[in-house]
Amino acid sequence: MDFDGLVRDFPDLTTTGLEQGAIYALVALGYTLVYGVLRLINFAHSEVFMIGTVAALGTWQAMGYNQDSSVSGIGLILLLVLAGLAAAVVASTLTAVAVERVAYRPLRRRNAPPLAFLITAIGASFVLFEAVGLFSDNIGIGGERGPFGMVRPFQPATLFSIGGWDITNTQVLVVFSALGMLVALDLFVNRSRLGRGIRAVAQDPDTAALMGVNKDRVILLVFVIGGIMAGAAALLWNVTYAFSRFDVGFLIGLKAFSAAVLGGIGNLRGALLGGLLLGVVENYASGLFGGEWKDFTGFVVLIVLLMFRPTGLLGESLGRARA
Amino acid sequence: MRQKLARAFGGIAIAALVFGGAACQAGEDDGGDSGSGSSAACGMKIGFFGALTGDAAGLGIHMRNGTKLAIDQYNKENADCTAELVEYDSQGDPAKAPALATQAVSDQKVIAIIGPAFSGESEVADPIFQQGNLPTISPSATRPSLSEKGWTVFHRGVGNDTSQGPAAGRYIKNVLKAEKVYVVDDQSAYGAGLADEVKKVIGTPAGEDKVAVKQTNFSAVVTKIKNSGATALFFGGYYTEAGLLLKQLKGAGWQGTMIAGDGVNDANFITVAGQQVAEGTILTCPCAPATEAKGTFVTDYKTAFDNAEPGTYADVSFDITKIVLEGLKDGKATRADMLSWIKAYNKAGTATGVTYKFESNGELDPTQVIVWAFKVQGGKVVPDVEIPKA
Numbered sequence: 001m002d003f004d005g006l007v008r009d010f011p012d013l014t015t016t017g018l019e020q021g022a023i024y025a026l027v028a029l030g031y032t033l034v035y036g037v038l039r040l041i042n043f044a045h046s047e048v049f050m051i052g053t054v055a056a057l058g059t060w061q062a063m064g065y066n067q068d069s070s071v072s073g074i075g076l077i078l079l080l081v082l083a084g085l086a087a088a089v090v091a092s093t094l095t096a097v098a099v100e101r102v103a104y105r106p107l108r109r110r111n112a113p114p115l116a117f118l119i120t121a122i123g124a125s126f127v128l129f130e131a132v133g134l135f136s137d138n139i140g141i142g143g144e145r146g147p148f149g150m151v152r153p154f155q156p157a158t159l160f161s162i163g164g165w166d167i168t169n170t171q172v173l174v175v176f177s178a179l180g181m182l183v184a185l186d187l188f189v190n191r192s193r194l195g196r197g198i199r200a201v202a203q204d205p206d207t208a209a210l211m212g213v214n215k216d217r218v219i220l221l222v223f224v225i226g227g228i229m230a231g232a233a234a235l236l237w238n239v240t241y242a243f244s245r246f247d248v249g250f251l252i253g254l255k256a257f258s259a260a261v262l263g264g265i266g267n268l269r270g271a272l273l274g275g276l277l278l279g280v281v282e283n284y285a286s287g288l289f290g291g292e293w294k295d296f297t298g299f300v301v302l303i304v305l306l307m308f309r310p311t312g313l314l315g316e317s318l319g320r321a322r323a
Numbered sequence: 324m325r326q327k328l329a330r331a332f333g334g335i336a337i338a339a340l341v342f343g344g345a346a347c348q349a350g351e352d353d354g355g356d357s358g359s360g361s362s363a364a365c366g367m368k369i370g371f372f373g374a375l376t377g378d379a380a381g382l383g384i385h386m387r388n389g390t391k392l393a394i395d396q397y398n399k400e401n402a403d404c405t406a407e408l409v410e411y412d413s414q415g416d417p418a419k420a421p422a423l424a425t426q427a428v429s430d431q432k433v434i435a436i437i438g439p440a441f442s443g444e445s446e447v448a449d450p451i452f453q454q455g456n457l458p459t460i461s462p463s464a465t466r467p468s469l470s471e472k473g474w475t476v477f478h479r480g481v482g483n484d485t486s487q488g489p490a491a492g493r494y495i496k497n498v499l500k501a502e503k504v505y506v507v508d509d510q511s512a513y514g515a516g517l518a519d520e521v522k523k524v525i526g527t528p529a530g531e532d533k534v535a536v537k538q539t540n541f542s543a544v545v546t547k548i549k550n551s552g553a554t555a556l557f558f559g560g561y562y563t564e565a566g567l568l569l570k571q572l573k574g575a576g577w578q579g580t581m582i583a584g585d586g587v588n589d590a591n592f593i594t595v596a597g598q599q600v601a602e603g604t605i606l607t608c609p610c611a612p613a614t615e616a617k618g619t620f621v622t623d624y625k626t627a628f629d630n631a632e633p634g635t636y637a638d639v640s641f642d643i644t645k646i647v648l649e650g651l652k653d654g655k656a657t658r659a660d661m662l663s664w665i666k667a668y669n670k671a672g673t674a675t676g677v678t679y680k681f682e683s684n685g686e687l688d689p690t691q692v693i694v695w696a697f698k699v700q701g702g703k704v705v706p707d708v709e710i711p712k713a
Binding site for chain 2: 005008009012013016017019020022067068070142143144145146147148149152155156168216241242243245247248250251252282283286288290291292294295
């Protein structure tokens, strides 16, 4: 164990861990929302994210910027970021809605058992990432199944440092975007009329329907919101890593799902807390035990925590506590 | 009633199998007869085993192309007695390899395998080839232990990591003269093996860490490398992780040089990292530059594959496929005959110029092993120097 290393690297490990955790959190929101309302783990959500990264990449390439381009000028940076964001959000949202329409709604109409949903979710996930893998050549975003490099709208650079803690521009962007989006989503769910619909369906779908809530519309809305969050996460991912691949969603999907469970699945604030916590725990574990222990430690923490708090850190609350 | 029916069907099925098998056997005997004289063995298959899809496909496709080129040329010259290429796409995944290897072994027409391309899949596939006595020549599996398992069917047309690893170490020590070297590997059979060999030459590294294949966020290891003050990084692994790691390192302000092995020696590395980031990276390979291969190989390759530059090991694959093809031409129609043909082979390849002569454990004759350092320059992997043997 490398305690000296951990102490030396503590500031960097913390800030980069928070950055990664914020991306986990945004993806985790999609899992948590769908679970809160439908009691369904939407395993295709990782692909919703992946398609967002690919869409932003494709848009940048269409604008003439690839991994070898350098970008300068605040106007161009803003243009690239906004165009990428728009592309990622639109693509992710459409994918999420398509998955709902094709893989879930027909089953719901026939009152299928929960396991059937799980299988169609995994099936949809495979179809989506294989499709991107197979056709990436044809749509001109990279070689078949190739790793896709992409332009960096801006290079990571230290923005300011406080007492040896260097904070970079991407970290600020990623963490504050995630926080901002969570606050907005929290307000939307708890304050708006549509949000009340979501909570009503989460709490008791049948009674909600009797009270005049259109269940299908609420479910669609939930998938749309999940898609928007995943799209935003995809853009932040692109800005941070400037990389994508057809199977890039798998690992982050798994981590985000774990983050959602860690924080209490079905709980929006829990998703954020779980994401950030998982991000930093992984980094501390890498610093202390070495990189090969990163996933091991992350999941040990998850298991231990669930042993003592089976509902996760903040418990499940989308429908119940604050209804 | 139903049971009777099932039995009847079963009986018919078994009978069909037996007769079918006998017919097959007869067909092979015919092939054997025609080949036992001086005439060539016709209609045999040569398998290519490696990643043609998946995230390491960039490496496998060039090797497949080299093999395909050799077979296509052979078939053009011997239009009345051709050989067939069968592709076994393992995606570079050891989990997928056993089923494919079994498939290859059970097809008696498959007389030799070019591959498996990677060390990890070789570990699991080669025992199956050994059972089927199906000779293999790998153009690129460089893990040293592969030749120590007593597999008589195993051969490799390149040096192993005990030649590549130390050469990379010597390059770091003598050419770069780097004092603080950080060593990272991806925990794969190949990456960890290579990193171990490098560590033996450079002494105690400034630090070491492990990452995982398919990992994308390297922030923790980036932090450690940066704060260790290392000026050079040796990475044992494949191009995707190498590209991502280097990009995140440079993004965090690290200024040093990355050195990596043949698993990174691919254009995809530059695609992932981006030109500016990849610039100056040193990539070793127990091979000579394929783009400078001898004879008409480069032009032939470009004509055959849409003007693509031959990638790493394309020339080696071409040459080792020709070993098998020459065996076919000589009438070696059984796996056993082909195996002794390969074992006794001693001739220079037309593309690499390397004399292919195998030791009894399947290793290429050590005097024939060359290791080159390549450099990323202007977005391309260009030959730098041949690394001296000591």
